[in-house]
Amino acid sequence: MEIPAEEDRLVSANGVRLSGRQWAGMGLFVLALYLLAPRLWSRLERLELGTDYRIPYDLSQDYWHFDRMARAAAARYDTLVVGDSVVWGQYVRRDHTLSHYLNVQAGAERFANLGLDGAHPLALTGLLEHYGGGIAGKNVLLHCNPMWLQSPEADLRAWREGIRINHPALLPQHSSEIGAYREECSQRLGTFVEQRVPFHAWTRHLQVAYYNQMSVPAWTLERPYENPFGPITLKLPPPDEGLRHEAVSWTARGIRKQDFAWVDPAASLQWRAFRRVVEILEGRGNRVFVLVGPFNEHLLTEKGREGYLRVKGGIEAWLRERKVPHVVPEVLPSEHYADASHPLSDGYALLARRIFESEAWKVARRE
Amino acid sequence: MRHGIGHRTSDIRHRASEMLFHTWDFLVFFLIVFPVYFFLRRYNGPMNLWLLAASYVFYGWWNPYYLILIAATTTLDWWIGLRMGREGARRKFWLVLTVLSNVGCLAFFKYAGFVTNNLNALLGTSFANPAKDLMTGLGMAYLLPVGISFFTFQSMSYTIDVYRGKIPVERSLLRFATFVSLFPQLVAGPIERASNLLPQLHKAPRITRRHLTDGGSQFLVGLFKKVALADYLALYVDKVYADPGSFQSGALVLATVAFAWQIYFDFSGYTDMARGIGHAMGFRFMQNFDNPYVATGLGDFWSRWHISLSTWFKDYLYFPLGGNRNGKLATYRNMLVTMIVSGVWHGAAWTFVIWGALHAAGRVLTRELEGTSVWRDRVPRLAKQVLVFAFVCFAWIFFRARTLDDAWTVATRMFTTGWGDPQFPLLMAVIVGAVWGYQLLYTSGVRMKALLETAPVRVGLAAAMIVYLSVFAQPSLKAFIYFDF
Numbered sequence: 001m002e003i004p005a006e007e008d009r010l011v012s013a014n015g016v017r018l019s020g021r022q023w024a025g026m027g028l029f030v031l032a033l034y035l036l037a038p039r040l041w042s043r044l045e046r047l048e049l050g051t052d053y054r055i056p057y058d059l060s061q062d063y064w065h066f067d068r069m070a071r072a073a074a075a076r077y078d079t080l081v082v083g084d085s086v087v088w089g090q091y092v093r094r095d096h097t098l099s100h101y102l103n104v105q106a107g108a109e110r111f112a113n114l115g116l117d118g119a120h121p122l123a124l125t126g127l128l129e130h131y132g133g134g135i136a137g138k139n140v141l142l143h144c145n146p147m148w149l150q151s152p153e154a155d156l157r158a159w160r161e162g163i164r165i166n167h168p169a170l171l172p173q174h175s176s177e178i179g180a181y182r183e184e185c186s187q188r189l190g191t192f193v194e195q196r197v198p199f200h201a202w203t204r205h206l207q208v209a210y211y212n213q214m215s216v217p218a219w220t221l222e223r224p225y226e227n228p229f230g231p232i233t234l235k236l237p238p239p240d241e242g243l244r245h246e247a248v249s250w251t252a253r254g255i256r257k258q259d260f261a262w263v264d265p266a267a268s269l270q271w272r273a274f275r276r277v278v279e280i281l282e283g284r285g286n287r288v289f290v291l292v293g294p295f296n297e298h299l300l301t302e303k304g305r306e307g308y309l310r311v312k313g314g315i316e317a318w319l320r321e322r323k324v325p326h327v328v329p330e331v332l333p334s335e336h337y338a339d340a341s342h343p344l345s346d347g348y349a350l351l352a353r354r355i356f357e358s359e360a361w362k363v364a365r366r367e
Numbered sequence: 368m369r370h371g372i373g374h375r376t377s378d379i380r381h382r383a384s385e386m387l388f389h390t391w392d393f394l395v396f397f398l399i400v401f402p403v404y405f406f407l408r409r410y411n412g413p414m415n416l417w418l419l420a421a422s423y424v425f426y427g428w429w430n431p432y433y434l435i436l437i438a439a440t441t442t443l444d445w446w447i448g449l450r451m452g453r454e455g456a457r458r459k460f461w462l463v464l465t466v467l468s469n470v471g472c473l474a475f476f477k478y479a480g481f482v483t484n485n486l487n488a489l490l491g492t493s494f495a496n497p498a499k500d501l502m503t504g505l506g507m508a509y510l511l512p513v514g515i516s517f518f519t520f521q522s523m524s525y526t527i528d529v530y531r532g533k534i535p536v537e538r539s540l541l542r543f544a545t546f547v548s549l550f551p552q553l554v555a556g557p558i559e560r561a562s563n564l565l566p567q568l569h570k571a572p573r574i575t576r577r578h579l580t581d582g583g584s585q586f587l588v589g590l591f592k593k594v595a596l597a598d599y600l601a602l603y604v605d606k607v608y609a610d611p612g613s614f615q616s617g618a619l620v621l622a623t624v625a626f627a628w629q630i631y632f633d634f635s636g637y638t639d640m641a642r643g644i645g646h647a648m649g650f651r652f653m654q655n656f657d658n659p660y661v662a663t664g665l666g667d668f669w670s671r672w673h674i675s676l677s678t679w680f681k682d683y684l685y686f687p688l689g690g691n692r693n694g695k696l697a698t699y700r701n702m703l704v705t706m707i708v709s710g711v712w713h714g715a716a717w718t719f720v721i722w723g724a725l726h727a728a729g730r731v732l733t734r735e736l737e738g739t740s741v742w743r744d745r746v747p748r749l750a751k752q753v754l755v756f757a758f759v760c761f762a763w764i765f766f767r768a769r770t771l772d773d774a775w776t777v778a779t780r781m782f783t784t785g786w787g788d789p790q791f792p793l794l795m796a797v798i799v800g801a802v803w804g805y806q807l808l809y810t811s812g813v814r815m816k817a818l819l820e821t822a823p824v825r826v827g828l829a830a831a832m833i834v835y836l837s838v839f840a841q842p843s844l845k846a847f848i849y850f851d852f
Contacts, residue, residue, distance in 0.1 A: 015820035017584045020576050189391030216839045217599040220792035
């Protein structure tokens, strides 16, 4: 190592100094780490998509796992059902979800559940854009939940104290229109990078899958005497077997009739994001079939229902105009709903039958 | 929130949006600033203009209104410097004015709440905090200007040195403003002397590959100290110090030791990053830390801890008070005054006064001990190091505790309750132990130092730090502790 001139020397209290060549080597090491570690990990960590697999609820923020699961599902099934918790099955066991009953209707395992809890259209855009490349070219049954247009807050245009946003790490970080998303510039830049660098999504996967959604330092604070490498068992949490919530109807739950402040689709961020989702999928060669609702109209007041019909009409009009195959099933019986948008098991069974019986689905199948 | 004697001025707060070195903001900022600076560095005026603009963006990122404050104090000190150069007979008047303006600025923003709270508690009055009134009157949140203690001291050292005839008057306002606000060391030091930094701004900085690689290495070490170590330790320290009454001796002792390391890693980590950035830009900033927890006496500790501040106080307070020239008693009095002022510099609370007084007492004690042959020749070096570390840790209680009551609770429960189960993470103990071991080995002799400087050790340590930061460290946007000062 050459001896630096006096004014070039950095006096320090430690000996960690790298030369230019060593820094170059370190750069290659970091590059290899970033490129290879996630790939190597996916070989070591077994992912088995059993019948009616759905992403474990605790891994809802684990987009690296979603990416991996989506690729595995795309290799095994011909149609992927994409959407929010309505697809995931918030009030039912995994063998009573929409994809399960679609498989029953098809008489074979053809549909995979790619639902993600809380994935509103703005988040779904980020999810598919950054972590959904593996499903390119597949059939996609895309669920459109009008619930996300039920108020300016749900539409994420408006901010209010205490507002909680699902999946902020999936939002576009440079948009100033999402008024509900208020984050420091540095945090936005970090998320922007994480969305594009799989290594960062992989480190988040380690935290979510093995360390109770905590960083390793925070985890050791709760388990001070345990081996911090102990949780790395290479075994993923199993898919949820039980129920997230009690499977009772919305009336038994005591929900009253609602008068939502529906957002006009022409001005809605969420609806614009949904259209973008369709564009992304079509751009990747996916054959997209959209399922609109069915929203629980029984829960709406007369005024709320008028607003909903306007929203539904706007959605249908765009889908017709764009010639996107779609179905807008009639509302399910009241007792089949657990809340405003989630069906119960019988509701999913009926919905799957109606989808299969719809002319649009038959045409789409033939094509 | 409680106010009054013994409580910190809790209405002073920061927004957590400073441009911290370990954030993406700063990376983008630096990637823009550095290339332009690199090409401008041969043109002195444009270089200083670019650095000043960058530094003001860096500072204004936190709160643009306070740019007025830094610009005003800078302009005043520059102008006073000019007047001192022209009016030989009235130099003392200008000296008094610069000290009053800088200390007054600090007093107004940092100590007004403390003073009014104490007056109100003593006299039963209800004076309002004038700084808070002013800021809220202007429709702004009352925020302690980040780094005010650093840049006022840096600026003031210039005028004092001009008064003493140690340095020439700086005629360029642009260059002087760049000196005061240079972004790598603006908000938490090192507190540079004009005699060191101003001449560097007069010429084209030399930037070699060595500057870049050494600067990068220093930055990596600082980043690791901050993100992997300081912020990790903070998890345990914050938990215990948030409610010290509910913890037993073991947790209180370990949290206090953990805080000693947290503040060291936090502050020296910041300094390492600042110096690393400065070095990559061709600037030489002074060393601020030199493994302080291997010190064998309190005097030794202060020659290793926050060196730029301790030498500032030595040069501009301790020596003017008489230093050690007027006998033992006067020396100790001067030490006491210097250390208490140093304590108050850190924060407006009685806890900081006590912290300073404890260190003054410690310095007197170890100075006396160092005069004895038993201490000098019989007590092993390691024992001295452990004793000094224990004392420093005890003093940190007053530095860290939110209130005097809390400090008292920690200090008493530490000795009056059972050890209990401290729930101190083993990983934390292993990491701190490894770093302490490294420091002890690095300072133990030439052979060991040479071994730690071999290529495999250097590269291995750097790789380990990068892997830990990339995979395990928690995402952190925690501000630096010394930003509060």
